[in-house]
Amino acid sequence: MSDIKIKITDRDGVTHEVDAPTDMNMNLMEIVRSYELAPEGTIGICGGMAMCASCQCYVKSDHELPEKSDDEDAMLAEAFNVEDNSRLGCQIHITEDLEGLEVELAPES
Amino acid sequence: MIKTDILIIGAGPTGLFAVFEAGLLKLKCHLIDALPQAGGQCSEIYPKKPIYDIPGFPEVLAGELVDNLMEQIKAFQPGFTLGERAETIDKLEDGTFVVTTNKGTKHQAPIVAIAGGLGSFEPRKPLLDNLEKFEDNGVAYIIKDPEVYRDKKVVIAGGGDSALDWSIFLADVASEVTLVHRRNEFRGALDSVEKVQDLKNAGKINLITPAEIIGLKGDANLESVTIRKSGDEGEEIELEVDNFIPLFGLSPKLGPIADWGLDIEKNAIKVDNTLDYQTNIPGIYAIGDVNTYPGKLKLILCGFHEATLMCQSAYQRIFPDKKYVMKYTTVGGVTGFDGSKKEAPKAVVKAIE
Numbered sequence: 001m002s003d004i005k006i007k008i009t010d011r012d013g014v015t016h017e018v019d020a021p022t023d024m025n026m027n028l029m030e031i032v033r034s035y036e037l038a039p040e041g042t043i044g045i046c047g048g049m050a051m052c053a054s055c056q057c058y059v060k061s062d063h064e065l066p067e068k069s070d071d072e073d074a075m076l077a078e079a080f081n082v083e084d085n086s087r088l089g090c091q092i093h094i095t096e097d098l099e100g101l102e103v104e105l106a107p108e109s
Numbered sequence: 110m111i112k113t114d115i116l117i118i119g120a121g122p123t124g125l126f127a128v129f130e131a132g133l134l135k136l137k138c139h140l141i142d143a144l145p146q147a148g149g150q151c152s153e154i155y156p157k158k159p160i161y162d163i164p165g166f167p168e169v170l171a172g173e174l175v176d177n178l179m180e181q182i183k184a185f186q187p188g189f190t191l192g193e194r195a196e197t198i199d200k201l202e203d204g205t206f207v208v209t210t211n212k213g214t215k216h217q218a219p220i221v222a223i224a225g226g227l228g229s230f231e232p233r234k235p236l237l238d239n240l241e242k243f244e245d246n247g248v249a250y251i252i253k254d255p256e257v258y259r260d261k262k263v264v265i266a267g268g269g270d271s272a273l274d275w276s277i278f279l280a281d282v283a284s285e286v287t288l289v290h291r292r293n294e295f296r297g298a299l300d301s302v303e304k305v306q307d308l309k310n311a312g313k314i315n316l317i318t319p320a321e322i323i324g325l326k327g328d329a330n331l332e333s334v335t336i337r338k339s340g341d342e343g344e345e346i347e348l349e350v351d352n353f354i355p356l357f358g359l360s361p362k363l364g365p366i367a368d369w370g371l372d373i374e375k376n377a378i379k380v381d382n383t384l385d386y387q388t389n390i391p392g393i394y395a396i397g398d399v400n401t402y403p404g405k406l407k408l409i410l411c412g413f414h415e416a417t418l419m420c421q422s423a424y425q426r427i428f429p430d431k432k433y434v435m436k437y438t439t440v441g442g443v444t445g446f447d448g449s450k451k452e453a454p455k456a457v458v459k460a461i462e
Contacts, residue, residue: 041227041376074296077268078357
């Protein structure tokens with residue numbers, strides 16, 4: 001297994017290209033936290049249960065992502081600053097298919 | 110003035126378990142929490158979700174864990190100030206602290222243990238320009254007294270349990286209830302969803318979905334809201350209302366604690382993890398998710414450990430001259446402040462003939 005490259009634009013508009021491991025059962029929210037691209041306590045508040053929307057991000061590249069679960073869909077329906085390309089980072093599992101993924105973190109709310 | 114030995118800020122699992130450990134040392138506790146019920150995140154965010162890493166519980170629902178903790182600490186008669194947020198702290202000349210809430214309730218204790226998790230839960234506010242102008246003039250995020258809405262025209266926004274439950278409740282109180290949500294689907298208990306369906310069919314709840322409130326109008330008080338229906342048409346509706354209640358859940362904010370002069374790093378309070386989880390201010394401790402130190406893990410089980418060591422240190426601060434020898438509960442039993450006593454049954458000595 002190998003790492004993939006992901007481009008993450010933080011809430012200040014700075015883009016970071018990071019290595020994301022595909023063999024550690026990680027999701028996008030955890031990648032953001034591991035590189036500290038958003039302050040602790042402002043992302044992943046519910047721990048990854050799709051219950052807080054603090055890890056909302058906009059998917060900028062045209063990668064085929066897994067379908068939203070009902071939980072994610074319902075949470076996004078109650079979040080703010082939601083766009084058509086909004087997803088919850090905690091629901092995006094890091095796999096080799098996501099090589100080159102580009103995302104932008106949604107504002108804190 | 111409420112007086113106690115250890116004043117605990119935050120009634121989540123860590124704060125609740127601290128009551129038990131303090132009780133074994135005959136120290137009384139009082140807890141302050143911004144939420145109206147004990148349990149912190151476990152009760153507020155995920156009561157129905159299972160937890161698998163509580164030692165001795167292969168699987169326990171977060172809500173059940175809180176119920177169990179409440180049962181475990183009952184005999185130590187903790188006091189609670191719920192629905193109030195700890196706002197300020199003052200140190201008195203005798204070394205004790207006075208913590209005052211946003212409602213002005215004062216608490217005095219020689220020890221303060223901050224078990225605040227990620228902070229106090231504040232309502233998430235929709236992004237509307239003049240929202241603040243109407244706060245308390247027609248807009249409220251928390252329903253304290255439903256009678257305020259008697260015979261009023263009320264619009265509720267949101268798609269979760271609280272939006273559903275309050276729509277149902279207010280259908281009998283308000284003259285008109287409108288529920289606005291961005292989707293046709295709601296995330297809530299099935300019977301709540303069905304109840305809203307029945308009330309809608311009966312004409313008692315006016316349901317507008319998928320739609321969003323995009324504007325507020327009025328002079329001093331709220332007079333109407335602008336609702337935009339999603340879809341191709343994007344039709345806008347102007348709805349006359351007296352009250353707008355956005356119910357978009359809660360999000361934790363460290364809040365006023367950040368201004369107490371404590372060392373803060375990454376939205377958490379730095380503590381001495383080599384000893385007792387004390388902060389840079391002697392007498393103030395931080396335990397559970399709210400603290401940070403090298404290697405910190407935000408786990409409930411770690412919070413329990415931190416609470417235990419904090420209580421030992423608190424005891425030494427309160428009674429500097431007393432020597433304390435830790436006793437196993439199996440040996441010493443548990444003597445409650447309510448007079449109850451739990452202890453291991455004595456072995457029977459009886460000859461076998």
